[in-house]
Amino acid sequence: MSPSDDPLIRRFVEEAGNTTQTLGVGRVAGQVFAYLYFSPEPRSLDDLKEGLGISKGSASMVVRQLEQWGAVQRVWIKGDRKDYYTANDYFGRMLRNVIMDVMGKRLSSLSELLDATDAQLNAQAKPVPNHAFLQSRVKRLREFQGKVQSLWGNPLVKVLMK
Amino acid sequence: MSPSDDPLIRRFVEEAGNTTQTLGVGRVAGQVFAYLYFSPEPRSLDDLKEGLGISKGSASMVVRQLEQWGAVQRVWIKGDRKDYYTANDYFGRMLRNVIMDVMGKRLSSLSELLDATDAQLNAQAKPVPNHAFLQSRVKRLREFQGKVQSLWGNPLVKVLMK
DNA sequence: AACATCGTTCAATACGTACTGAACGATATG
C-alpha cells in the first residue's frame, strides 16, 4: 500500500507541495518529502514516480536536491539494486540548509557590493552632491546585514530550532 | 538627476531585483525599493516608470505592495497632484511583514491539517496498520510548528531584528 | 464645461523555470 492512497496523507502531500512552490523551491520537492515522511518503509524512485504521478527524471533530480539539504536519506536494502530513500525529521537543520543554499550567495554578494560602494564613496576627490545621504544609507544596510548574521549564528536560535 | 544614473546605484537596483525575484516576490519589487532607498527626494510613479524602464501599471501595483509591507511610505508634496514615495529603513520590521504575509496562511493551514489528522487518527475504531508511526510523525510536525512560532515571538529575536 | 493629468485595473502577453521523457551509461543477471 502506497502512502498516497490514504486521502489524509494525500492532503499532506498537496499542502507540502504548495508550500515549497510558494517558497520557490518547486512543487515536487515538497510532495516527495511529504510522501517519504509518511512512508513507514523506504521508497524507490519508481515508487515516487507512480505514487505521485511524476516523471522518473523529476524524482531523480528532486531526491538528490533533498538529500543535499539533509531532508532525505538514502538507504540500502540488501539484495536490491534500487536506491531507496527515507525522510529525516530534523526540520530545523533542514530549514537552515535550505535558507543557506538559497540566500548564501545573495548575502555575500551584498557584502561585496557594500564594500565596493564604500571604497568608491571615499575615493572621490570632490564628494558627490548627496555624499552624506548615500553614506548613511550604506551604513544602515551594513547594520542590517550584521544583525541578520548575528541572528543566524545566535546560540539561542540554534537551540530553538534544534 | 535620477538615482539610477549612478552606475553604483544601478548595481544596487539590479542586485535587489535579483534577490526579490529568487525570493518569489517579483523582480521589480526589489528594483523599486532600491531605487527609492537611494533617492534623497521622494519619487513619483512616473519617476519609477522612466527611471527603471517599467510600465506604469507595474509601478502602481508594486508600490502598493511595498507600502503594505511597510517598506515604502507615501508622502504628499504640496501643490502637486502626484503621489510620491520614499523608502523606509526598518528592514527588520519589513522582513517580518513579508514573511508573515507569505507564510501566514501556510502555517495556519498546516495547523488545521494537523488537527484534522489527529482527530481522524483517534476516531478510528480499529487503528490503521501504521497508527503508531503516523502519530509519531504528526507529533514531530507539531513540535516543529511550535518551535517556529516560539522563535517568531521570541523577544530576543525581535530585539535583534529591530 | 471641456480638457488634462493623475492612479488603478485587468485581460493579454511575455518570460522564466519546473518538469518531462527519450536517450544514455553503468551495473547486474541469465
Place this chain on the structure above:
DNA sequence: CATATCGTTCAGTACGTATTGAACGATGTT
C-alpha cells in the same frame, strides 16, 4: 555475451505568474 534493470542527463515543453499597456474613473485645471 546478450539482455534487463537501474539512475542520470538535458534539450524540449508546458506551465504559472510577473509584467504590460490600453481603457477607465477620479480629480484637478483653464
